[in-house]
Amino acid sequence: MIPNLQLTEDGRLRHLLTLEGLPARILTQILDTAESFISVAEREVKKVPLLRGKAIFNLFFESSTRTRTTFEIAAKRLSADVVNLNIATSAQSKGETLLDTVANLSAMQADMFVVRHASSGAPHLIARHVAPHIHVVNAGDGRCAHPTQGLLDMFTIRHFKGDFHNLRVTIVGDLLHSRVARSQIHALTTLGCPEVRVVAPRTLLPRDVSSLGVHVHHRMETGIRDADVIIMLRLQNERMQGALLPSAGEYYKHWGLTPDKLRWARPDAIVMHPGPMNRGVEIDSEVADGKQAVILPQVTFGIAVRMAVMSILAGN
């Protein structure tokens, strides 16, 4: 929504905060660059010297294992120096403000911040206050955006389906709380996907979700019929405690992806999940481990995509 904050005056990527408002050429540039990094992982020495001497700080104000690890691997493969800060348990709990924390870390000659935060917009705030040479990568903020996840999902779709122009993509699950889904939707619509559907009970959809350019379904049968790509979202256990859903069992019955429901999709449909999965809640093990699932390749591609993002930012 704020292209100016993300882009330099001549239209190059300065920060990666959200996929909304980024032009298709930049998304494609990232995907193409990631393609070239896939082979790095297959070499015996899995390193390239693109970010040698650069200091990348992983600022995780909210805990995460997988995203932080893949960012760390990606940075190390680019030969950067990586510092991991688990701020959820340090400075902020001592009362330091977000911007003070960032100012202190900037003083340690950081070149890039990879930020995860529980509040929507926190990386935007940081990006607005950092020195001009520092790049900010959003690694997930509140319910707002998770752009590298969105990009790696696009990479996965392109890898298995070729392009986006004839695809029917269905996203199933907790859209209300999902930064992943928002990033996927923006990327899909920007890259020309003609039909993006969302499937969820009303309680798990933002009120104006259709304004994002998606078709809204409440039933799986209509939602995944003839879909080429099915993306299952994680359903967090705490959603069961409020009045959003009556039980995990009822959710699974209506919205869990089982082999039976998968038959409504196209026979060559792929099944994706940003992880971590709740088997038996949003996805059946038979589907998660089945031949249509591309969930593990997503993780592998995630490293290449994050390498691409960091190398492009460092070069701009």
Added chain:
Amino acid sequence: MKIRIKNGRVIDPATGLDKVQDIYVAAGHIVAMGQAPADFHVSTEIDASGLVVCPGLVDLAVRLREPGLEYMATLESEMRAAAAGGVTSLACPPDTDPPLDEPGLVEMLKFRAKNMPGPRVYPVGALTWKLKGERLTEMGELAEAGCVAFSQADAQMVNTMVLLRALEYAVTMDLPVWLRPQDHYLSQSGVAHDGVVAARLGLPPIPVPAETVALQTILLLVRETGARVHLCRLSSRAALGMLRRAKHDGLPVTCDVGIHHVHLSEMDTADFNANCHMVPPLRSLRDRDAIRQALAEGLIDAVCSDHAPVDEDAKERPFQESEAGATGVELLLPLTLKWAREAGLSLAQAIDRITYRPARILGIDAGEIGIGKPADLCVFDPDADWTVSAKTLRSLGKNSPFLGHELQGQVRYTVIDGHVDFRHNERH
């Protein structure tokens, strides 16, 4: 002090007066208009040529942040800001720390305010002890100490039985109650209108029913008790529809909106601008347009600044963690003029909404120009442009969504109780 305000275009919405003439002030009152009274020796002369002279502004919600919140702003700074905004009477909500729930606190506030330049201060007392929504305050005592109405400010009233009792008790004492309708459960943890922007940014939403459900409850209890209720800061089209029916049915209700809601919408929060984090939230363009229309029609009785100075640290945070509120007492006049210009209304109609009508809600002798009336006057240049900035704002709160904007209409002099309490280009 004897003041002559010379050659100004005098606009008094109450009487329809709109004419260039002199005003003579002595001993805190307007003693003559047009012709000087006999033996009038001018000690101060204000040349108002090319300027408008109107009743001083009456602002229904100005947070002075005292007692207890001096890290945000001080009584002195906000009194000065209010005077610079042309405000001569203000009501301050009870959301201080501690809240205005004891006569001693109210007396102290009134005493301190009286001894410094600036507007007349009318405290709104807490409706419940500590604003907790559980136990009634000593409304009788508080009224004697100077409270003109009773409210929960932005604190919730979860227990409907307490609300009913509070209204019944207020009726008994013949005291008005000011309520901002917001359902506790429907607004819990929300920070933004449940609309397109919240959907995009993933901000925790506050749906319109948070306002309408609470408003329905209030209106039913007003019907039941006959309490005089002033509805604060309505924000949605749906709520205005309900207000229209309530007024049509003759319920004793009045209503105000915040000036920011007249101009801004959820779209202004789209870049996570924490200065646009307000309660109630900025709603859709449709809601905003309904507010503008209802204000023009007169369904909405008054506009207030809902002035909420906030320190920078509390705003320099992610949107949902930032302190809500906007500084606004210095923008009430130019932003109301802007609305009237855009709506094709007259200066008098604009002035009416920020002087005469709010004074009627407060029940005070203000908001009018006439011989024998208190000399509370605002002299402004309707054509002067100025830029809102941390420098031009006198309030300690620089948290304005309008920072960097150029506004038209600037106060030149504010006369309060017969004293010139503000002159443009002069720091007090």
